[in-house]
Amino acid sequence: MDDIAARVKAVVGRVLKIDPKTLKDGDHFVQDLGAESIQSIELVAEFEDEFDIEMDEDDALGVQRVGEAVEFIRKILED
Amino acid sequence: MKQYELVETEGPVLLEDVFPHDNVPLILFNSNFTDTINGEDVTFDLAHLTERDLHITDTTFRDGQQARPPFTVKQTVDLYKFLVRLSGPNGVVRNTEFFVYSKKDRDALEACLEVGAEYPRVTGWIRADVADLRFVEKVGLKETGILTSCSDYHIFMKSKMDRRKAFEKYSAAVGAALEAGIQPRCHLEDVTRADLDGFVIPFVQNIMRMSESVADELKPKVRLCDTMGFGISYPGAALPRSVPKLCWRMVHDAGVPPERLEWHGHNDFHKVLINGMTAWLCGCNALNATLLGIGERTGNPPLEGALFEYIGLTGGTNGADTLVLTEIAEYFEKEIGYTIPNHQPFVGRDFNKTRAGIHAGGLYQDHRIYNIFDTEAILGVPPLVAITDKSGSDGVAYWVNSFLGLKGKDRLRKSKLVKIMRWVTDEYDVHGRTTAVSDVEMGNLVEEHLPETYFEKVKQDNPS
Structure with missing residues (x-):
């Protein structure tokens, strides 16, 4: 697991109160991890803090799975 | 059945000709409607509706005040000044009316006259008693409402008269007003449960005959008073509850022109504004209303609602200042201590x-x-x-x-x-x-x- 993926999972674990080691790339934030509406926004806010980036809010809230979040953030960092 | 195909568009079709957003949604008609009266199909002409001089009249200080602790003279004058601004220079709110019996009534009325505004014109309200006219003459009013209750509930049970006595008493009061140079406005109290053919129309025909030779500005006005809120706007409804049929018969059978015909309603069955609007459509040029809809029991048509119907119908404010409505609502709450229901349209705290x-x-x-x-x-x-x-x-x-x-x-x-x-x-x-x-x-x-x-x-x- 690369650094970005590890940091994304650490954030997800912290916000959703889940052990990051149990997270899989295919986990769906809402259906598998039980994220509530406000937690989706908390995730966006925490990702922005963690990576010091600003994400398009609508696009970011459209991300549904952990692995997608990793790729979404990786792309922003690369751009 | 015709099959309808999906119509795809480049973007949203917002129907802005009806919902302009920077104006009130427009009330557009694309057909007239018909009803059957005395076995004859009659057509209500909606195409030429806006050619009529539609307007609002106010009864905040009369019917409105009847339903609550009295306003002080200062409150009355403050509210009157709000009405002046609300009405604008073209008289969208054309008249308002006052009791004239007590010194406080007359003080408030005279203080409003001193404002010197053209609109709303200050008018009176009296019982059908020739002696009461002296109060109106004393304060120099040019128009007064006269209580001419017309159902047998009122004639027999309340006033202990019979139809002949009522007919003569009311006609005498109208005659005295004409002689005094005061335009009478006959309030046909409880008309929605009255005998139209047996009392209402004969009486109204009589006062129309009495005034044939008087100047136009003195010719009697007629107010249709739906005292208990029994009026019904649905096409096909029967008299005496049918608002369209009442209006039509007043114009065509009793001979009252729309410019002298007015509707006054109550909200006992939640129909107060729609009945008023229907009366506008069907022959009354004037719709009587009160600020915030206050009034006896369940209230009268809310003036603010009538104003937005007016704008929707005519397409413009005609000089009325709608922003004043919010000031009026604040005044009622802060200065008068009246609690406006939060959900009341246009003026309630939560309306939007x-x-x-x-x-x-x-x-x-x-x-x-x-x-x-x-x-x-x-x-x-x-x-x-x-x-x-x-x-x-x-x-x-x-x-x-x-x-x-x-x-x-x-x-x-x-x-x-x-x-x-x-x-x-x-x-x-x-x-x-x-x-x-x-x-x-x-x-x-x-x-x-x-x-x-x-x-x-x-x-x-x-x-x-």
């Missing part, structure tokens, strides 16, 4: 406030989705969001950005407001709160979590 997160989401994207019209421009009240457990992140985002006056790309993103959202969520989910979060609490949260933005706003609001 959403509590549903999904609606707040719509507002957040574009006001037009969930605001009836541009309420900020027309009433000085931007659409609002109340913060509750149903508000969601969109509601909080809308509230905070509205509070800070941030629009478009300057709006704070939801991710910047997440701590406020979390506080709101926990209030309900963790602490079991059952009340809405107040604006003060929300302001405090903004100060705590967005201090720089908050103080920037404070600085802008208080430049000194």
Whole structure:
């Protein structure tokens, strides 16, 4: 697991109160991890803090799975 | 059955010819309607409706005041001045009416006359008693309402008369008014349960005959008083409850021209404004109303509702100042101590406030989705969001950005407001709160979590 993926999972674990080691790339934030509406926004806010980036809010809230979040953030960092 | 195909468009079709948003939604007609009266099909002409001199008359100080502790003289004059501004120079609110019996009534009336406004004209209200006319003469009014109750409930049971006595008494009062140079306005009390052919029409025909030779400005007006709110607007409804048929028969069988015909209703069956509007459509040029709809029992047509119907019908304000309505509502609450129901259209505290997160989401994207019209421009009240457990992140985002006056790309993103959202969520989910979060609490949260933005706003609001 690369650094970005590890940091994304650490954030997800912290916000959703889940052990990051149990997270899989295919986990769906809402259906598998039980994220509530406000937690989706908390995730966006925490990702922005963690990576010091600003994400398009609508696009970011459209991300549904952990692995997608990793790729979404990786792309922003690369751009 | 004709098959309809999906029509795809480049963008939204917003029907702005009907819903212009910077104006009140328009009430457009594309056909007349017919009803059957005395076995004959009659047509109500809606195409030429706006060629008639439609207007509003006010009875806040008469019927409105009857239903509440009396206004002070100062309150009456203050409200009258609001009505002057609301009416505008063209007399959209044409008349208002006063009792004339007590010294306080006359003091208030004379103080309003001293304002010197053209509209609304000050008129009186008296019983059908020739002696009562002296009160009207004393204060120099040119028009007065005269109580001419016309159902047998009133003639026999209340006034202990019979039809002949009522006919003669009312006719005498009208005759005396004409002689005194005062335009009589006959209030046909309880007309929606009266015998039209046996009393109402003969009486009205009589006063029309009596006034054939008098000057136009003296010819009697007729007010159709739906005293108990029995009127029905549905096409095909029977007399005496049918509003369309009553109006039609007054014009065509009793000979009252629309410019001298008026509707006065009550809200006992929740029909007060729609009946008034129907009367406008069917032959009455004047619709009698009160500020906020106050009035005996369930109230009269709310004047503000009548005004928005007027604008919707005619397409413009004709000089009426709709912004005054919000000042009037504030005056009623702060100076008179009257509690306006929060959900009352146009003037209630919450009339354009959403509590549903999904609606707040719509507002957040574009006001037009969930605001009836541009309420900020027309009433000085931007659409609002109340913060509750149903508000969601969109509601909080809308509230905070509205509070800070941030629009478009300057709006704070939801991710910047997440701590406020979390506080709101926990209030309900963790602490079991059952009340809405107040604006003060929300302001405090903004100060705590967005201090720089908050103080920037404070600085802008208080430049000194």
